[in-house]
Amino acid sequence: MDFKEYYKILGVAADADLKAIKTAYRKLARKYHPDVSQLADAAERFKEVAEAYEVLGDDKKRAEYDEIRKYGGKQYQRTGANAGAAGGGGYNEQDFSDFFSSVFGDSGFGGSGFGGSGSGGPGDGSSGQRRTGGFGDNGGGFSARGGDLEIDLPVLLEETLSTESRQISYQLPQVDAHGGRLASATKTLNVKIPKGVSDGERIRLKGQGAPGVGGAAAGDLYLRVRLVPHPLFDIEAHNLLITVPLAPWEAALGGKITLPTLQGKIQLTIPPDSQTGQRLRIKGRGLPMKNANGDLLAVLKIVLPAQTDKDAKVLWQQLADKHSFDPRQDWS
Amino acid sequence: MPNSKATFETTSVIISTHEISRETGLSIEAIVEVVEHGIVEPEGDAPEYWQFTGTCLCTLQRVSRLQRDLGLNWSGIALVLDLIDQRDQLQAENEALSRRLARFESR
Numbered sequence: 104m105d106f107k108e109y110y111k112i113l114g115v116a117a118d119a120d121l122k123a124i125k126t127a128y129r130k131l132a133r134k135y136h137p138d139v140s141q142l143a144d145a146a147e148r149f150k151e152v153a154e155a156y157e158v159l160g161d162d163k164k165r166a167e168y169d170e171i172r173k174y175g176g177k178q179y180q181r182t183g184a185n186a187g188a189a190g191g192g193g194y195n196e197q198d199f200s201d202f203f204s205s206v207f208g209d210s211g212f213g214g215s216g217f218g219g220s221g222s223g224g225p226g227d228g229s230s231g232q233r234r235t236g237g238f239g240d241n242g243g244g245f246s247a248r249g250g251d252l253e254i255d256l257p258v259l260l261e262e263t264l265s266t267e268s269r270q271i272s273y274q275l276p277q278v279d280a281h282g283g284r285l286a287s288a289t290k291t292l293n294v295k296i297p298k299g300v301s302d303g304e305r306i307r308l309k310g311q312g313a314p315g316v317g318g319a320a321a322g323d324l325y326l327r328v329r330l331v332p333h334p335l336f337d338i339e340a341h342n343l344l345i346t347v348p349l350a351p352w353e354a355a356l357g358g359k360i361t362l363p364t365l366q367g368k369i370q371l372t373i374p375p376d377s378q379t380g381q382r383l384r385i386k387g388r389g390l391p392m393k394n395a396n397g398d399l400l401a402v403l404k405i406v407l408p409a410q411t412d413k414d415a416k417v418l419w420q421q422l423a424d425k426h427s428f429d430p431r432q433d434w435s
Numbered sequence: 436m437p438n439s440k441a442t443f444e445t446t447s448v449i450i451s452t453h454e455i456s457r458e459t460g461l462s463i464e465a466i467v468e469v470v471e472h473g474i475v476e477p478e479g480d481a482p483e484y485w486q487f488t489g490t491c492l493c494t495l496q497r498v499s500r501l502q503r504d505l506g507l508n509w510s511g512i513a514l515v516l517d518l519i520d521q522r523d524q525l526q527a528e529n530e531a532l533s534r535r536l537a538r539f540e541s542r
Contacts (some may be wrong), residue, residue, distance in 0.1 A: 133504055139496045139519065153504070251458075253495075269538045302527070307489035323458075325493065337535050404539060 107202045109168060110154035111222070117169075121160065128156040154199040164207060171206065249313035249322035256306070258296060258327040260333045260343075260365055264391055267296045271326070276313045294326065299391040302330040302338070335363060341387040341397030348406045354379065364388045364399055371401060379405045450487040452477075458492060459499040472513045473503055 110117050113127040132138060135149040142148065158164045254273050262269070271294050277285040293309060300306070305325045312322025330338065336342040343365065353360070357375035361368050366388060373383075381403045389397025411419065456463055460490070467482055470473060477485035494516065501505050501512050 130506075136440070136501070136504055138500055139515065149504075253493075303523075305489050305493055327490070332534065337531060337538075339531070344535065346535075402535075402539075 105200075105202060106171075107151075107154070107200060109159050111157060112151050112155040115159075117172075121162075121259075122157070124159050128152060128160065132156075149197070155168065155202050157199070158203070158207070167206065239433045247316045249278075251322040251325060252312045253305075253325040253327060255329050256294075256296075257329050257331045258300060259331050260336060260338075260390070261296065262296055263300055263330070264365065266298045269294050269296055273324070278316055292324075296328075299393060300328045301341075301390070302328060304328045329432040336365065336392065336399075339400070341392050343397065343399045345399065345401055346404050347371075347383075347401045348404050349377065351405055351407065354378070354403065354405045361400060373403070377403050377405075379403060445446070450489070450492055451483045452485045455487050455492060459495045461495060461499050461502075465502075466495070468509050468510075469495065474498060474509070474513050474516060508510055517535045 110119070113124060113131065115127045119127075131152045135142065135145050137146040137149055137294055140149075158168050219222055252273065252275075254271075256271065258267075269289060270293045272289055274287045275290040276287045279285055290311075292308070294308070295304070297306070305327050308324040308326065310321045311324035314321045335345055345362070345364075347360070347362065348362075353373060354377040355375065357373050357377065359370050359372055362371040362385070364385070369385070369388070371383065371385065383401040383403070385399040385401065387396045387431065388399035391397075408415075437535065450458075452463060452466055455461070455466055459466075459536060461469070470482075470485070470501065476490040477487045477491060480484040498512050501507050501515060507515065515528060
């Protein structure tokens with residue numbers, strides 16, 4: 104177990120006053136808050152900062168910590184006075200470090216929920232307060248609702264077309280009867296992905312999150328839908344886009360081509376004198392929505408062969424000689 | 436493991452104000468404030484009839500964390516969430532445009 108350099112974590116001197124500590128904490132909390140920050144390790148950093156402030160922002164805890172620190176962090180151990188006292192208050196999404204627990208008692212695992220004692224009911228006056236609790240009653244056995252879990256659910260565009268059943272596996276945290284953490288278990292579920300899901304949408308599976316402690320309800324599992332980038336189609340709101348390469352003569356003369364769509368192949372008519380970047384709309388071949396489907400937009404792109412043989416060069420030359428087209432007339 | 440064979444229907448969950456309060460730790464008064472700030476928009480005329488979606492619940496959990504961890508007031512939270520949404524949208528748009536540009540520039 105490592106000694107935690109709380110002063111270093113907050114970036115303050117060891118003799119900093121409470122005001123400086125508070126300011127440092129606020130700045131770092133804003134920077135690393137997992138709901139705001141995009142850093143990959145934001146949650147970890149935020150937890151560290153919250154833990155440091157939990158100690159340094161409290162005179163009693165800070166004095167105790169300073170004492171340990173004075174002896175090079177060698178002598179820390181759980182003190183009777185504080186053991187088990189930290190169940191309420193403070194950061195409760197994840198538990199604090201082993202170092203914190205060993206010095207100040209267990210910060211409690213699974214604190215992200217409430218005991219079944221009706222907290223948060225009407226008129227309980229908890230408005231504007233930090234969320235406390237996580238455990239029912241310290242006297243008897245406690246109970247705590249299990250935490251919610253959120254996992255990403257990659258969904259192929261094809262899978263949004265109809266209600267699909269999918270098997271998902273995830274790590275489920277396990278706790279013993281006293282709320283102690285055990286190794287997590289892999290859980291597998293069959294999930295029906297509703298038709299027409301969109302990117303970023305959350306699907307809630309009631310009671311499939313972390314188990315509760317002491318007979319309390321399990322938390323919920325949230326699946327965050329992530330539409331997987333498709334090799335052919337791009338998404339624009341509920342519409343799909345497909346880039347259609349055309350030979351110059353196809354663009355000039357028009358014609359019919361076979362176009363892949365999410366729902367199978369169709370024939371698409373290319374009008375004569377088509378241009379690169381032009382969009383052709385195919386109604387109802389986009390992503391499914393509640394009422395009607397989105398559209399498929401075919402974006403034209405004129406391409407040339409990588410190499411032209413002698414015969415082709417002759418033909419191009421004829422065109423060049425006979426055609427008085429100046430693509431750069433806007434420049435003059 | 437129990438339930439592992441069951442198939443879960445995942446369509447539209449409806450969550451009551453009371454349940455939201457229990458899940459997020461926000462008091463009913465706080466939820467009323469949040470709704471009055473337009474941060475979430477439940478169906479229904481009065482708090483006892485409000486119906487929230489799963490996305491609402493996630494937003495309210497963010498609200499709860501932001502209030503608790505950063506000490507923001509409701510207007511501040513509303514602004515932060517709006518700006519984060521805008522940022523996420525712009526990022527998604529940027530990625531989509533980059534992908535499309537790549538299709539256009541490559542042969």
